[in-house]
Amino acid sequence: MVNLEWYRTFKAIYQNGTLTKAAQELLLSQPNVSVQLAALESYIGHALFIRLPRKMVPTDYAKQLYTQVVEPLDNLERVEAEFKKSILSKTTTIRLGSPAEFFSVYLAQNLAQLKSYLVVQYGLASDLIEKLVNNDLDIAIITQRNTIHEFITYEPLLTETFSIVCNRDFDSSEFDSLVETEDLDEIERWLQAQKWYAYNSNLVLIRRFWRENFKKRPLLRLQAAIPDNNSILEAVGHSDGLAVSSDLIAGKALKGGLVRILWQGIHPANNEIYLAYDKTKIEPKLLDEIRNFVTLSLQDFKV
Secondary structure, eight states: OOOHHHHHHHHHHHHHSSHHHHHHHHTOOHHHHHHHHHHHHHHHTSOOEEEETTEEEEOHHHHHHHHHHHHHHHHHHHHHHHHHHHHHOSSOEEEEEEOHHHIIIIIGGGGGGOOSEEEEEEOOHHHHHHHHHTTSOSEEEESSOOTTOTTOEEEEEEEEEEEEEEETTOOOHHHHHHHHHTOHHHHHHHHHTSEEEESSTTOHHHHHHHHHHHSSOOOOEEEEEOSOHHHHHHHHHTSSOBEEEETTTTHHHHHTTSEEEEEOOSSOEEEEEEEEEOTTTSOHHHHHHHHHHHHHHHTTOOO
8 A cells, every 4th residue: 555655745845846845844854755756656657756956847647646636635734734733732823924014014003813823024025935835934925926836825915006205395396297298208307317215226116117107117316225115215204305115015104194195107006915825734714814814904004
C-alpha cells in the first residue's frame, strides 16, 4: 500500500517548486524528501518532476496526479490542523501581513474587535506574498497580485483611486485655469516644474498616475524620497510640494484637512486591494474573523 507521506511530500514539492522549500515546510531533511519522491515515482512508474538546478518542474503525470490528490490531502490537513488547535490551544492566533501605514491608520484602532491573538508583520506586496508562500503568514493585505503562485487566493477587498494632493492652502489658481483648458501638454509642463515627494526614487505611484493621464513616464524634480506614506502626507501638508496618493492612503489626511486633492486627472488611476491567503492552510473561522475585522475598519475610509 502506498505511503500517505509520499503524497504529502509530492504536494509540498509541487507547491513550493524546490526540494529545499518542501523540506522546510514538512520539517524533514532534503535527502529524506528526495527519497520519498523517488519512492512515489517508482510506485507510479513515471517521473513526476524535471530536475533543474534551482527548480523542480512538474511533468504532465505530476499535473494529473496533483489534481487528483490535492483536495483529499487538503481536507485531511485541515482536519488535522483544527484538531491540534482545539486540543493544544484555547486561544487562536492569526498572523496578518499588511503595509505599515494601512495598519496604523485603519486597523489598529479596531483591534479590540478581534477574539484571536494577532501577530502583525509589515511589508510591501512582494514581501508579504513570499511570506504567505513560505507559510510565515496566514493572511495578508496585498496591493497587487502575483499570479506565479496558483494556490494563493486573492479576494478583492476594495478599489483605491489615485490623485495628486497638495497643501490645503496651496495656491492652485494657475493650475486650475490650465485644467479648465484641458491642455495636457501645459498641465504636464506646470506639474513638472513643481517639487515632489515620493515613496522612493522609482516613483511607483506617480508613474501609475502619469501613464493613465499623459501616456508616458514622468520627468519630475523630486524633493525627497520618504519610505512612509504618512510622512509623505505630513511633508506635503507643511510645504508647497506635491505627491500622488490615494483615497485609501490619504483618507484621514484629506478628512482632517492636512492635504487636499489638487487634481484627480482626466483618466482615473485605480488599484485593487486584496486579502491574500492559502485557503488550504487557513481555518475558515479565522478567515471570517479577519475578513470582518478589516471590512469593519474600512467601512468609512472613503472621503
